[in-house]
Amino acid sequence: MNLQTLTPEEKKTLLNELAAEQKAAKKKKVDDREALKTLMDEAVVELAPICADFGQKQEEIIQTVFNRFASVIALKKETYGFDEKQSSHTFTARDGKAQIIIGYNEIIGFDNTVDVGLQKIHEFISSLSVDDANREKLQKIISTLTKKNKKGDLNPTKVIALSELKAEMDNDLFTEGVEIVEQSQFKTRTTMYVRGYYRKQVQDGREISMSFSITA
Numbered sequence: 001m002n003l004q005t006l007t008p009e010e011k012k013t014l015l016n017e018l019a020a021e022q023k024a025a026k027k028k029k030v031d032d033r034e035a036l037k038t039l040m041d042e043a044v045v046e047l048a049p050i051c052a053d054f055g056q057k058q059e060e061i062i063q064t065v066f067n068r069f070a071s072v073i074a075l076k077k078e079t080y081g082f083d084e085k086q087s088s089h090t091f092t093a094r095d096g097k098a099q100i101i102i103g104y105n106e107i108i109g110f111d112n113t114v115d116v117g118l119q120k121i122h123e124f125i126s127s128l129s130v131d132d133a134n135r136e137k138l139q140k141i142i143s144t145l146t147k148k149n150k151k152g153d154l155n156p157t158k159v160i161a162l163s164e165l166k167a168e169m170d171n172d173l174f175t176e177g178v179e180i181v182e183q184s185q186f187k188t189r190t191t192m193y194v195r196g197y198y199r200k201q202v203q204d205g206r207e208i209s210m211s212f213s214i215t216a
Contacts, residue, residue, distance in 0.1 A: 059216040065194045069102055087189070100196040104189040105215070108156040110181075117180030118146055121162075124174040141165075146181075156185065191215050 006014065073089055076082065088103025125142055128135040145158045159181060166175045197211045 055216070058214050061214055062192050062194055062216040065100065065102055066192065069100075085187075087187075097199040098197065100194060102194050103192070105191045105193060106187045106189050109186055109188060110153055110184045111186060112184075114154065114181055114184035117177045117182075117184060120173055120177030120180065121146065124169070124171055124177065127173070154181070159185070 069089070069091065072091070076089070087106055088101055090099065090101045092099040121142060125135070125139050128138070142162075145162045146154065147158075148154055162178055163182060166178050169175070193213065193215045195211075195213045197209050199207055199209045201207050
């Protein structure tokens with residue numbers, strides 16, 4: 001279409017049609033967004049009560065299982081003995097057809113003495129001779145292992161790697177620093193969980209294993 005050949009009236013008509021299309025497209029976008037919001041509202045209102053009910057049932061199951069095994073754990077401790085700080089217990093049926101693991105999820109934190117340990121570790125690095133070929137390499141390794149996250153805590157996994165260097169370093173100052181770091185760790189229990197499996201036979205004679213994992 002050559003616009004220059006159009007009459008003023010035809011140009012006006014064309015502009016009106018374009019404006020109407022733009023207006024319709026804008027209205028469709030608004031309508032689509034409103035439809036999306038309505039769909040989200042309906043889904044949330046429909047499913048939230050189901051999820052809340054399921055969450056309540058999870059808590060009830062957790063409490064039932066923990067209460068049921070309380071006497072079992074007490075007898076287990078009396079019979080075999082175990083660390084009071086043990087965070088989980090595994091119970092398996094003798095025929096192997098079922099297993100239940102109960103326990104607590106934990107997060108590891110560090111108290112203020114961790115900085116004393118880190119200071120001793122860095123003092124050890126500083127005590128190395130400038131001419132020591134391993135000084136720079138070791139400094140990078142130690143810096144990586146002792147780097148804190150945004151919350152100001154060390155990575156517990158890296159502390160384990162740090163501990164494994166004690167024998168290699170064979171230095172009292174370094175060992176003391178690492179041990180202070182190790183001892184500064186503490187665990188906080190967050191949620192309780194029940195995990196396990198149950199094997200059963202189905203109608204065609206096959207045995208299937210049904211696993212479960214519940215946290216509350």
